[in-house]
Amino acid sequence: MPVSRVDRFADRHIGPQPDDIEAMVAAVGAMSLDALIDEVVPSDIRLDTPLDVPGPETEAEFLARMRRVGQRNRPGRALIGLGYYGCITPSVILRNVFENPGWYTPYTPYQAEVAQGRLEALLNFQTTVVDLTGMAIANASLLDEATAAAEAMAMMHRLQARTAHGANRLLVARGCFPQTIAVVTGRAAPLGIEIEVGDLAAMTVDDRVFGVLLQYPAEDGAVIPIGELIDRAHAGGALVAVCSDLLALTLLTPPGELGADVVVGNSQRFGVPMGYGGPHAAFFATREAFIRQTPGRIIGVSIDRHGHPAYRMSLQTREQHIRRERATSNICTAQALLANMAGFYAVYHGADGLRGIARRVHGLTRRLAEGLHALGVQPAHAHVFDTLRLRLSPAVVDRLRKDATAAGLHFRYVDDAAVGIALDETTTGADVAEILSVFAGAMDRPVPTVDTAAPEATPDWPDALIRRSPFLTHPVFDRHRSETQMMRYLKRLERQDIGLDTSMIPLGSCTMKLTAASQIRPVTWPEFADLHPFASVALAEGYQELFRELEASLCAITGLSAVSLQPNSGAQGEFAGLMVIRAHQRDHGEGRRDVVLIPASAHGTNPASAAMAGTRVVIVACDDQGNVDVGDLRAKAETHRDALCALMVTYPSTHGVFEDAIHEICDVVHLHGGQVYMDGANMNAQVGVTSAASIGADVCHINLHKTFAIPHGGGGPGMGPIAVAAHLAPYLPGHPIVRVGGARAIPAIAAAPWGSASILLISHGYMRMLGGDGMRLATEVAMLSANYLKARLESHYDVLYTRANGRVAHELIFDLRAFKPLGITEIDVAKRLMDYGFHAPTVSFPVPGTMMVEPTESEPLDELDRFCEALIAIRGEIQAVIDGTADPADNVLKNAPHTAAEATADTWSHPYSRQQAVYPRPFVRANKFWPAVGRINDAHGDRHLICSCPPVEAYQD
Amino acid sequence: MYPSDRHYTKEHEWISVSGTTARVGITDYAQQQLGDVVFVELPDVGQTFDQGAQFGSIESVKAVSDLYCPMAGTVVEVNTTLVDRPETVNADPHGVWIIAIELTHPDQTAGLIDAGAYAELVS
């Protein structure tokens, strides 16, 4: 169907309209958009055919089709458990957070002064986790429960390596979820860790054992006293990590009180839809003494310039962007949006509400057990929270499977003689009656009746297992019981943050394009949101069809042969890709290859992932132009030719330039037996114009949360599928429960077979609505916009790296190092931009003392112009310091950002005016953003760590 | 600027020897490069390090550096005031020591440089 102009999605997604594009082409001094692209992208890597992908589609067509596709998913009632449970997302959270661009569009809160809202929300999450697990500290989310368990393993291993004996064995209780065991096993091998899965009661903790991993309650529902196990492990010198469930912990003695060293789990059932696997936030809690070994972001409390409390991300030196291959983890993008939702669920319900939900789930589980008992079926365990394990004859299991499935009741079929049933917040008395009726039918027995009129029950567990300690005692968990209060709280926090709903977020390497509202709508439709990741694929035909199309489109875009949709972030894709390469090399008798070459300009996740994959990192130098030093690469590839595993290379480079030598670079690596891993973070400069295959890459990840419009969620979710060449396809990751991956699959690298499946719908929508030509135009406009910024700003700031012809790709670096002797740094410019209503560009990456700007195609020309006006004005403010007309210490830059409280205070002691401080240009008035706090004292926060909600008195002056 | 009563390393530690014991700290240049120091990871008393071995690390908000032992020795004391007041390293880098060691070979100063050479190195 021909798409009429008014409906053309490309015109809605791409900010600059056709006449703007013409003006911008003229401003950059190109003959045409095509001619500009010829100058930006080397000719030997250009694609000569249009992308073979479906589309374009109008928004209305997309939504109508998604309704139809959705009908081919049949979520029914998922009673499968294993870390994924039905739950009720309170509508006030659904509407004001999950479906609200104010919450889903911001980036990770590195610029804390304009992120106080979500930092407070993440602190609520940490406090919830700390209170419920009984541990001292928690981080602000990991990607899923299985990888959180793997992080716990790695942390315990590191801690033990410092004090002990080279112990390299992890004991894993059979009661852990199968997907957790699979992921942990896959992550253990490259670290030289041995996994022993067994019955904990029978295992011996000798001096080869550094850690123990167990699940509480166990995968079969058993609530067992773990205190003695923990004591026994400690007596044997091992540390203990416990996988647990936040809802159960409202009733169950928390692992922290029983001596656990780490507690991890999934917070999904705190109001986050299952989404056929994700996204949801895993949590990680541990002892205070281990905080410096903890993976992931940790929110803490510091003070601002005025001495007021202010939130920030603490102890970043643990993380990959600073510590690189020695980081505590490779995690970058996490699950901030979902952690925020889980925290808000706790805020809205409070301790009593959560306890009530838990008692209801538990009570109905007990009623179900009673009914089953009446049928002669004895659950395997007397003490359970919400999950029953039932041993039945194969004939009964067979009938049950048919009848229950027909009734839309989905149990876990453990084997041909065992069934698992997990209840949840959404289960009703009527559901229990229906389950019993299906069982009675399958057993040819009369239907037992159980009374579910008053479903809440207090657990009948041994006393030592009953939780006595209070939790969620901070007032924030007590003050938002009505929807009015909750809505205002959410809005108050939202207003403290800059998202794309406020203004452009010019973060280089992050691709902060807008997610269309249409793309995100299907994510919360029940047909997509309520499917359990381990439901039979026959119930998910709609999803499966979309996966096949998405895989085919990603193959077309990258030019590679096969795709795994499992990785939940770019970093996880890197790990997956390297493990695939290593599996291939091992299969070909080249398992000794363990050197990964990484250019000095690489993102921190690259070396961190390489370390996690058990390889040795060798850094390749960059030349004066910022390009990979081909001589150095040659020398190092030659030196390590017998050990060369791979090169990890970002393209266009992290410097925002299409390097001409890329073919030569890839050839050198191949010549010496290595594979080329392309970091696809910069794919927004490739789609439809060049591809991973055209440069010679064998594997790449694709940050769908960059190029393909998944919003950043304030620090996640993301998706980092990998695409591989044909020879690597057999090794794509598998899964222990659902068949995915290649014939010689590496173990699962994420808990769910298709990662955070529900947000794949967003990328699907992006591709379908733009179509091949639209995506290519988006790429071209992204590059035009970057070159436009260069044209407008290069007489004011030095542009660090370009191609020889002066062109940049989709982002560019402004060098501020010349101002450093005057005491003015990139941080001052970043903070001053806040006074102008903008989020800062990426600072200090990839080059310290600089800032990297990426406009993306979705920013309109007038916004680009406002941004330029702000940067030019700031350049004038710098000049005033240089010229001595502004005070070297007390100036608008050093004091930025300025708060409303400061600007309206009775006294004003600065040598510049209030107007200059807060309304430096006329355009600022129309859309003034007031930073909630003044510049934050980072050092104070790292020296005085507070990582859960501070007492209310802290806020009283 | 760099006191001449001690030796320096190219990794920006100083070591001040008296008899068979010595104290080790980081240079003014190092603290400037790091910025506000927020944490010093200290070894245990009794641990022994070879010359050039890593004995700890030092962190600022945005950077982390390993600390290398300029001469072989056994730790006899660590500066525990750094636990609560790591910022004193910024305030007085050449006065605030990090560890004190009993030297294994008190006369082995090979590989160390003097104040003048160090000042040249970092200029």
Ligand SMILES: Cc1ncc(COP(=O)(O)O)c(C=O)c1O
């Ligand atoms: C160049 C580069 N590589 C890798 C990553 C890691 O991706 P993710 O945050 O999805 O793990 C990023 C993200 O910022 C990046 O910019």
